[in-house]
Each structure stands twice: as C-alpha cells, then as structure tokens.
Amino acid sequence: xxxxxxxxxxxxxxxxxxxxxxxxxxxxxxxxxxxxxxxxxxxxxxxxxxxxxxxxxxxxxxxxxxxxxxxxxxxxxxxxxxxxxxxxxxxxxxxxxxxxxxxxxxxxxxxxxxxxxxxxxxxxxxxxxxxxxxxxxxxxxxxxxxxxxxxxxxxxxxxxxxxxxxxxxxxxxxxxxxxxxxxxxxxxxxxxxxxxxxxxxxxxxxxxxxxxxxxxxxxxxxxxxxxxxxxxxxxxxxxxxxxxxxxxxxxxxxxxxxxxxxxxxxxxxxxxxxxxxxxxxxxxxxxxxxxxxxxxxxxxxxxxxxxxxxxxxxxxxxxxxxxxxxxxxxxxxxxxxxxxxxxxxxxxx
Amino acid sequence: xxxxxxxxxxxxxxxxxxxxxxxxxxxxxxxxxxxxxxxxxxxxxxxxxxxxxxxxxxxxxxxxxxxxxxxxxxxxxxxxxxxxxxxxxxxxxxxxxxxxxxxxxxxxxxxxxxxxxxxxxxxxxxxxxxxxxxxxxxxxxxxxxxxxxxxxxxxxxxxxxxxxxxxxxxxxxxxxxxxxxxxxxxxxxxxxxxxxxxxxxxxxxxxxxxxxxxxxxxxxxxxxxxxxxxxxxxxxxxxxxxxxxxxxxxxxxxxxxxxxxxxxxxxxxxxxxxxxxxxxxxxxxxxxxxxxxxxxxxxxxxxxxxxxxxxxxxxxxxxxxxxxxxxxxxxxxxxxxxxxxxxxxxxxx
DNA sequence: ATCCTCTCCGAAACAGTTTCGACGTACCCA
DNA sequence: TGGGTACGTCGAAACTGTTTCGGAGAGGAT
Numbered sequence: 001x002x003x004x005x006x007x008x009x010x011x012x013x014x015x016x017x018x019x020x021x022x023x024x025x026x027x028x029x030x031x032x033x034x035x036x037x038x039x040x041x042x043x044x045x046x047x048x049x050x051x052x053x054x055x056x057x058x059x060x061x062x063x064x065x066x067x068x069x070x071x072x073x074x075x076x077x078x079x080x081x082x083x084x085x086x087x088x089x090x091x092x093x094x095x096x097x098x099x100x101x102x103x104x105x106x107x108x109x110x111x112x113x114x115x116x117x118x119x120x121x122x123x124x125x126x127x128x129x130x131x132x133x134x135x136x137x138x139x140x141x142x143x144x145x146x147x148x149x150x151x152x153x154x155x156x157x158x159x160x161x162x163x164x165x166x167x168x169x170x171x172x173x174x175x176x177x178x179x180x181x182x183x184x185x186x187x188x189x190x191x192x193x194x195x196x197x198x199x200x201x202x203x204x205x206x207x208x209x210x211x212x213x214x215x216x217x218x219x220x221x222x223x224x225x226x227x228x229x230x231x232x233x234x235x236x237x238x239x240x241x242x243x244x245x246x247x248x249x250x251x252x253x254x255x256x257x258x259x260x261x262x263x264x265x266x267x268x269x270x271x272x273x274x275x276x277x278x279x280x281x282x283x284x285x286x287x288x289x290x291x292x293x294x295x296x297x298x299x300x301x302x303x304x305x306x307x308x309x310x311x312x313x314x315x316x317x318x319x320x321x322x323x324x325x326x327x328x329x330x331x332x333x334x335x336x337x338x339x340x341x342x343x344x345x346x347x348x349x
Numbered sequence: 350x351x352x353x354x355x356x357x358x359x360x361x362x363x364x365x366x367x368x369x370x371x372x373x374x375x376x377x378x379x380x381x382x383x384x385x386x387x388x389x390x391x392x393x394x395x396x397x398x399x400x401x402x403x404x405x406x407x408x409x410x411x412x413x414x415x416x417x418x419x420x421x422x423x424x425x426x427x428x429x430x431x432x433x434x435x436x437x438x439x440x441x442x443x444x445x446x447x448x449x450x451x452x453x454x455x456x457x458x459x460x461x462x463x464x465x466x467x468x469x470x471x472x473x474x475x476x477x478x479x480x481x482x483x484x485x486x487x488x489x490x491x492x493x494x495x496x497x498x499x500x501x502x503x504x505x506x507x508x509x510x511x512x513x514x515x516x517x518x519x520x521x522x523x524x525x526x527x528x529x530x531x532x533x534x535x536x537x538x539x540x541x542x543x544x545x546x547x548x549x550x551x552x553x554x555x556x557x558x559x560x561x562x563x564x565x566x567x568x569x570x571x572x573x574x575x576x577x578x579x580x581x582x583x584x585x586x587x588x589x590x591x592x593x594x595x596x597x598x599x600x601x602x603x604x605x606x607x608x609x610x611x612x613x614x615x616x617x618x619x620x621x622x623x624x625x626x627x628x629x630x631x632x633x634x635x636x637x638x639x640x641x642x643x644x645x646x647x648x649x650x651x652x653x654x655x656x657x658x659x660x661x662x663x664x665x666x667x668x669x670x671x672x673x674x675x676x677x678x679x680x681x682x683x684x685x686x687x688x689x690x691x692x693x694x695x696x697x698x
Numbered sequence: 699a700t701c702c703t704c705t706c707c708g709a710a711a712c713a714g715t716t717t718c719g720a721c722g723t724a725c726c727c728a
Numbered sequence: 729t730g731g732g733t734a735c736g737t738c739g740a741a742a743c744t745g746t747t748t749c750g751g752a753g754a755g756g757a758t
Binding site: 023024025026027030037038039042 | 705706707708709710
Binding site: 068076077079081089093098100101102103105229255258262284287288289291292 | 448604607620638
C-alpha cells in the first residue's frame, strides 16, 4: 500500500496522515482532538503533517451544514457595528442559522489571524466587515472551502470575492451639495482613516460637489479622523481654530459629527446657527442628538441582510451573481444644518 | 413507553432507534441529517422515536466541547447590547470560544422559543440578557444539559441559575442624592418597563434617596418608559408639561436621558440651566452628548465578561460558586446637572 | 535482578455517514 | 395491454473518525 504515493494527494484523511507519520490512525485522531496521551515529539510530527495538508475537520464534513455563520468586525466599539449585526442576525433568524460574532483587534498582542479561530467551530461562511484581508487569510479560507462576503472592504477585494457597501461617493456628494445649497462656501471635511475605501469615496464626493459648484477645493479643510467621537472632536477642533473658520463641516460619520458638536460647544459656537454639521450613517442616535443631526443615511441593517443573503447563496453552492452591490444612501435633513448666517464670522479676505 | 426507562437513558444510539423503528441504521442517519431519500411515513415514524428518546447528536457528543456559547438578547436595538456583547466576546476571544448572537423578538409571529434554535448548532452554554425565562425553556435547557447564566433577569431566576447584574438600587440612590445635593426638590423619574427588576430597583433607590432627604415621594413624578429614546422623549415631555414642573429628571437610562434632552429642547428649556438630567448606563455616547451627560456608570462590558467567566466554569463542570453577582455602579458627574436655579420654573432670556 | 509505575501507542470495538445498487412502483409510449 | 423507463425508497457495505483498554517499554526504587 505504501507503493502508491498518489494516495495522499487525492484525499486528506486521518489514515493517510497516520501512514505518512508512521503512527496509527487513532493516534492522529488524538492529536486532532488534543488528547493528552500523545508524546510531544509524536504530536509535533503529526501536527506538522496536519498543517502541511491543512486538514480541516475531515473532508467529508465539507458538505455538512453547521448552521453557523461568522461575522467578523474590525473592532466592536461602535453602534455602527450593531446595525450591521442586526441585519445579519435577522437573516440568520429566518434561515435557522446562528451568527457567531468576533472582533479582530489590530493592536492585539496575539497576531493569530481570525481565520484560525474559525477552525475551532466549523462555520458555513464568513462575513468580514471593514477589515483588511491578507492573501494568506484568503488562501486559508479558499482551501477550507469557506465562502466569504465582505462589507465595506478597506482594500479592493479580489474579483471573486463579493462585497457589499453603500454609495459612499454619492453620499459625500449629496451631503456637500446640501451645504452648498444653504449658502456655505467654507466647508470643512473630516474623513475616516485614510486607507478605508469608504472614507476616500466620501471625500471624493465632497470634492466633486465643491468643484461642480465652482468652489475651489482646499486640502487644508480636510482632516483625517478615525470615524469615532474622539477623531471628530480633535479634527473638528482643529478646523474650528483655523483662521478662516469653516461655517459648515461634513463630519464623515455620525460619531465624528458628535465630536464636532462637542468641539463647537466648547468654543461657544452654536449648531446650526454658527456651524452646520452633516454626519454620515444615520445611527439611531442621530435623530436624538441636540440638535437632531442632518446626515446621510446608510442602510446598515440592510447591508448586513444583503451580505448574509449572498453568503447563504454561496453556501448553498449557487454561483456568484454579482461581485459588488452598493446600496443607495439618502440625505436626511434635520436641524444641524442651516443657511449660512448673514454675518458669519467672516474670515479676513 | 413499553420499554424500560433506563434503556433509553443509558444508550440512545441510532442502531437502537433503527431496531425499534424496524428500519436500518443508515435510514435513521438519513432522517437525522435531513437527507431527501426517505419516505415521509418512514421519516415521521423515525422522527417520533427520535423525539421520544430525545436524541441529541449522540450521547458521546455530550462531552464534546463545541467551543461555542450563545448570547441571547431581548432585542438588539440598543448600544447597551453591544457593550455586553463586547465583554462576552473578549472573554470568548481569550478562551477560543465563539459567541453566537441572537435576539428574541417579543412581537414576532414565530413563537418558536429561542431554545429550539439552540439545538441546530450545539452550544456549550447560554447567556440570556434581560429576557424572560419560562419554565418550559428552563426544562429544555436542563434536559439538554446546557448551562445558563442570566444577565439582568426580568423576573427572579430559580436559585440554581446564576445571574449577573449591577447595583441598580444603589445607582438610583446615588443619582438622586446627587440631584438632591444640588438643591433640587422636584425630581422626576422615568423608569424602564415596569416588570424589569433592574428598573424597579433603580426607582426604589430613587424613592429611598428622597425619603432619606425628607422629600416626600410623589408618584405623579414617576413615569414608565421603555428604556429607549422614544420613551424618554414621551414621558419626559409629560413631566415637563406638569404644572409643578420638575427641575431635575432621573432618566433611568442614557437613551431615555437623550429623549429628555430632546423634549426639553423642543420646549426651549436648557440643560442644565433649566433642567438637570441624570442617565443610567454610561454608554460611550454619554460623554459626547450636548451637554455631556451626568450618569450612573454600569460596567456593562465587565458584566458580560463576568457572565461568560461563570458560564465557562459551569461548562467545565465546576460547581456553582455564587448564584448572584452584582457589580458596582458609580456616579459620573458631567455637565447635564447643575445647582437648582434661583428661579427654577422661569425661562431665562 | 526484580518489581513497580507511568507514559505512550495501537488493536479492536464503536458510532455514524456515504455510496451504490436492488427493488418496487408509477408513468409513458407503442 | 405490455414493455420500457424513470424515480423514489431503502439497506449492505465500505469508509471516516472516536473511544476503550490493554500491553510494551522506559525509568526508578528496592
């Protein structure tokens, strides 16, 4: 039986590994299940082979539906994330599928990729939210046959990976046009992290709106935040301390908008009388802020539902219908924006 | 029922079921896995037997750790929930355990209990958050041998079910004492849903603080909200429209506090000059509200971590150490509370 | 040397899944 | 009506993986 080397390439079975490692099948099984009674040397040898063949819980398990989908966030510290989660969970509830939530932490000491965690509880598919995707991770997923859908990818995903997002560019455009229509000409903008696709799209929309209106784009009025309160507060403060203080700020996200609120409040500036603010996301809090926030609605829950839907089809073996879906954004006007005051604090011109 | 009860407890194997149903073992396997090629009549017969013996993925699997814990929320529509989730997820990440999130929906058409959903992907344990727990559900869990930990139970759980909460009573007391110390005497309160334990505890604390200060408790100043923005807005509006308008409101939750903000703003009342507001929870937004919210910190993430920790011990078969843990709350003073104005009920201009 | 103990491993029994072919029935067509 | 075809249903056998249990061998104590 040892004469045929083809044996091992055809199927990755415990017996094959056992033969190659020169041990018996039960011993390999014990290694896989972390049983104690295996000598360290033997364990290491088997594990190395296991890893070489990247054995994934049995080739036959490949067709077993576990009824579980993994939802991986890049940080779980935003109400933003819950909205996505709600959408995915709703889909899961109506399709008898569990949703396992996890968060990758960039600053974490353990550089272990989230893909390794997936192996412990076998998952039917993965939805990755605003996270980077390395080639190695992709390779792991592919070899394990686990479908993947990305929401708001930070870097453009490979063509065979479907992604779901919102019309961020159009949203940035509409937000800025709204401010322009109110008479504002000095409009600041706070982007998200510079490497997020959705962030640059929004700022591009902002710039296009300015240019279409014949207002020159001033790079000094654009800052990069972190999409959180802190970033909005710090960057917003910088903008408000500028000699030519903007009369309006496109905050890039709702949370940043609230940071801007606070920066304005601390400087004795009123919203919207002295400063108009537009957010992005339409978190539930936006309607309840003081004053209620004018913002760009992004159908977060629906994005989650859509991604889950696509993933479900992929899990069922359906072919990929579309590789990229962008759900439309919408301007929601509330009370944080107003026409530019007759005598705003004019910058010296 | 004709067979000995010991028999089915000792060994519920597919082969036994097959023999009893008069079919072969593979056929039973197909039924369990939902394979299509089984005649409806046969399937029904086998399923009935399966249910009678309540076969649960093999008796040997009983000791198999799936590395998955279920976190069941009563509605997922609050930033409150994410904080809990974060705590549980953190624990899961460091204990190579996945966290499956689901939400029960009270108004849902499908009255199917969440416990049935648990059966699909076998779970090591359940953390239930602010939800009711029927005896039937408890029975299902017990018979399946799935440990349970409850966070903020709505009704007092049975003595053998551990629960985690916060010192709600003390929080309500401290919040109210803070307002009393600022000179307020007409203090409104907005509770959560009347049947929530945490809600009544907070209001009891509020009442005790009043009584200890020699201020008479006026039931007309207490309203029942829903812990959400809407409730705070509606009930807060009612309080503010009272003839003897309160000069301070203990909002019962941060979200209700923001609802009160909006109710006050619509009436031209300023916070804190005309109205002091205290929240409860210390959601991340509280620090970024306009004005920043004075609130009672509830260590939500730590509550999640603690519950997960307890559940982990239970899963490992450790004995129950304590049946009830209350983590301490803490007053965080920001800018939404101020000393009572000299002429409280007048609009300053 | 002898005995004991403890670690490590595999033979065998066990549990469950999948493949594949047999059997019977229903349906279609001449 | 008869023959052929298609399909649904089921089980024998082969397969994958898990657990138990006993035995070989190393090392230590006497």
